[in-house]
Every structure is written in structure tokens, then in C-alpha cells.
Amino acid sequence: VELVETELRRARAGFTQTEVNEAVGAELTASFNRIATAVGQPAASIASELATTLAIGREWQPPAIRHAAAKAALEGLTAVEVTAACEPIFPADSLLLLLLVPPDNVVKPDRLLTAHNRSAARTLKKTSTTEEELKFRYEDFGPAGKISQRDRIEDLDLSLVSFENGVRLNVRPSTFEPERFRLRVVFPVNLSHVPVDRGGIAELAGQLLLNSNLRKQKLTELTRLMRLHGINPAFGVNHGTPAFTVSGPSTELPFALEFLTALLSDLDFDDEFYKVALGRYGGLFQSRMTSASGLGLREALSSFAGGDPRTLLYHPRSFANSDSLSDTVN
Numbered sequence: 053v054e055l056v057e058t059e060l061r062r063a064r065a066g067f068t069q070t071e072v073n074e075a076v077g078a079e080l081t082a083s084f085n086r087i088a089t090a091v092g093q094p095a096a097s098i099a100s101e102l103a104t105t106l107a108i109g110r111e112w113q114p115p116a117i118r119h120a121a122a123k124a125a126l127e128g129l130t131a132v133e134v135t136a137a138c139e140p141i142f143p144a145d146s147l148l149l150l151l152l153v154p155p156d157n158v159v160k161p162d163r164l165l166t167a168h169n170r171s172a173a174r175t176l177k178k179t180s181t182t183e184e185e186l187k188f189r190y191e192d193f194g195p196a197g198k199i200s201q202r203d204r205i206e207d208l209d210l211s212l213v214s215f216e217n218g219v220r221l222n223v224r225p226s227t228f229e230p231e232r233f234r235l236r237v238v239f240p241v242n243l244s245h246v247p248v249d250r251g252g253i254a255e256l257a258g259q260l261l262l263n264s265n266l267r268k269q270k271l272t273e274l275t276r277l278m279r280l281h282g283i284n285p286a287f288g289v290n291h292g293t294p295a296f297t298v299s300g301p302s303t304e305l306p307f308a309l310e311f312l313t314a315l316l317s318d319l320d321f322d323d324e325f326y327k328v329a330l331g332r333y334g335g336l337f338q339s340r341m342t343s344a345s346g347l348g349l350r351e352a353l354s355s356f357a358g359g360d361p362r363t364l365l366y367h368p369r370s371f372a373n374s375d376s377l378s379d380t381v382n
Contacts, residue, residue, distance in 0.1 A: 053149075053164060054171035060147075062176055063138050069131045074186070076126045078279035083122045085282045085301055086115040092229035154338050188277055188307070189268040190314040233305045235298045237312065243292030243362045252365035254294045255336060258287035259329035261296065265320045274311075283308050291353075292362065334368040 090098070105112040113121070151164050197219065203212040213221040246253055262285065265271050278285065283300035298308045340346035353363040 053167040057168055057171040060142060066135045067131045072129055072131045072134050076129055079126060080123060081280060081282045083119040087119060088231040090115045186273060186276060190310060193313055231302050233300060233302050235308055237296045239294045241293060246292055246362045248361055251362045254289045254292055255365065256329060256333045256371055258289060258294055259332040260326060262287055263328045263332060264325040266314055267318045267320045281307050330368055330372055337365050337368055340365055
């Protein structure tokens with residue numbers, strides 16, 4: 053609430069040309085990347101996009117044509133034009149605060165209003181963080197890791213590389229997604245490593261991974277950098293095994309590897325970001341508990357594992373009541 057209130061007030065005060073240029077660059081990068089992505093899309097995804105576009109009364113266009121139109125419309129866009137467009141979209145004194153809570157939560161609208169008013173009472177900073185030079189602040193990762201073994205499986209076109217530090221790398225080219233890369237990092241743990249009273253700890257750890265600062269870089273800067281480079285990070289857990297994926301244009305693979313290395317080696321654990329991660333975990337928990345697919349998966353996993361509680365997501369309160377952040381992280 054405080055973030056949205058602050059940014060809305062800042063937007064009404066006017067955008068800078070630097071902000072507009074960055075937003076335009078990120079949007080054009082995304083639209084250009086859709087050209088390559090569309091080639092490897094499943095037919096069902098394309099059909100869904102066609103149906104959605106037609107349902108809202110618009111004409112569907114191939115990604116290349118849409119990119120050309122976006123480029124013509126956005127190149128040369130000024131801060132004055134963007135600021136002027138903000139007023140009719142967000143007119144003054146027309147704000148609606150809507151509070152959505154799970155059925156078992158006590159509704160406390162006064163907390164929502166207090167958070168908004170507290171933010172509105174603060175003075176905006178004169179300078180914007182987007183005016184500062186945006187760059188990736190990790191330039192040196194030390195000496196390259198030493199390879200202990202290298203194997204080749206010709207019929208699968210697969211290269212297997214083992215490093216002395218225990219990391220294993222599998223590399224395989226594919227024609228399914230031309231000019232794209234898909235990097236998948238699998239952590240060597242599973243449900244057997246999860247404490248009996250900590251079901252869901254891997255899912256919570258993933259949210260913490262995606263919602264924390266690095267020691268040299270803020271999360272907001274990382275988000276902007278990923279948009280400009282056109283890469284998309286994601287985290288998932290399969291039977292207790294966490295997997296982190298990054299996808300994007302092939303030319304951005306070096307940046308993706310640098311980003312991944314910084315993320316796994318220099319994460320800045322913080323209680324405030326832990327609260328954010330816990331909130332995201334709470335949303336995941338709620339969806340698993342209220343949707344038919346979530347309940348079906350829950351019952352199937354529990355039955356398959358003989359009722360092992362580690363297959364279930366524990367209530368967010370069980371993690372929120374930990375004595376300290378370090379206890380939960382450990």
C-alpha cells in the first residue's frame with residue numbers, strides 16, 4: 053500500500069525523460085523477444101491468445117508486426133506526454149482502496165487506511181533512484197571453476213561437465229526455441245531433507261530468493277535490469293526439489309549466468325524481505341487450500357507418500373512464529 057501510494061504521487065508530480073527512456077527500452081526489448089518466442093509456442097498457447105484478442109474486439113497481429121507498431125509509437129516518447137497521460141488515468145481524489153482477505157482472516161480495514169495515510173504524510177524525495185546510473189554491480193567473480201570431468205553423449209547431443217566444487221553442468225542445444233536459452237538450476241535436495249514440522253520450507257525459500265536484495269544491488273534495480281535484458285527468472289518445487297529457471301534471448305545468457313551467480317552467492321537476508329516472502333508464500337498456501345487442483349494435488353501427494361506431513365504446505369503462521377529469521381532460513 054505504501055509503495056503504490058508513493059509511486060502514484062510521484063507519477064502525478066511528473067516523470068523524467070530518463071524514466072521514460074528506460075521504460076520504452078524495456079517494452080521494446082520485450083516485444084522484440086516475443087518474435088523469437090512465438091516460433092516455439094505450443095499451438096494451444098497461440099489459440100488462447102487469438103481467442104482472447106478477438107474476445108475484446110481487437111485484431112490479432114503477428115509479433116513482428118506488433119513490434120514494428122510499438123517501435124513507431126514509443127520511439128521519441130517524451131516525459132511531458134507521459135505525465136499528461138497520467139492525469140486522466142489516475143485523476144486526483146478518485147482513489148479506491150480495496151481489501152481482499154482469506155475467509156478465515158479477521159477484516160481490519162483500519163490497518164489499510166492507516167498504512168495509506170502514513171505514506172501520504174511523507175515528503176517525496178527530490179531525486180529519483182531511476183536518475184542514477186543503472187548497471188550490474190557484480191563485475192568480478194574470481195577465478196573460473198576447475199573442471200574435473202567432461203563427457204559427451206553423441207546420440208543425445210548432450211555434454212556433461214563436472215566441476216571440482218561439486219557443480220554439474222548439462223548442456224544441450226535445441227531447435228524448439230530458436231535464438232533463446234533456458235537455464236535450469238536444480239538443487240540436490242528433496243522431501244527427505246525437509247524437517248517433519250517444516251513442510252513447505254522449500255517453497256518459502258524460493259520466495260525469499262526471488263524477493264531479496266543482493267549485498268551490492270537492490271531488488272528494484274535487479275528487476276529493472278532483468279526487464280532491460282529481457283530475461284525471466286522463476287522458481288518451482290517438485291516433490292521437495294527446488295529448481296530455479298531463467299530464460300531469455302541467447303545473447304543474454306552471459307548476463308543470466310552472472311545474475312545467477314550473484315543471486316546464489318551474495319543474497320542479503322533481511323527481516324523485511326522475509327515478511328514479503330512469507331506473504332507470497334501465504335498466497336501460494338491459500339491457492340493450494342481453496343482450488344480444486346490444489347486440493348487434488350495435496351491429497352494425491354499425501355496418499356502416495358503414506359501421509360507423510362512433509363508433502364503438505366504448513367500454514368504461514370508456523371513460519372511467522374519462528375523465534376528469528378535465522379532459525380527459519382537455517
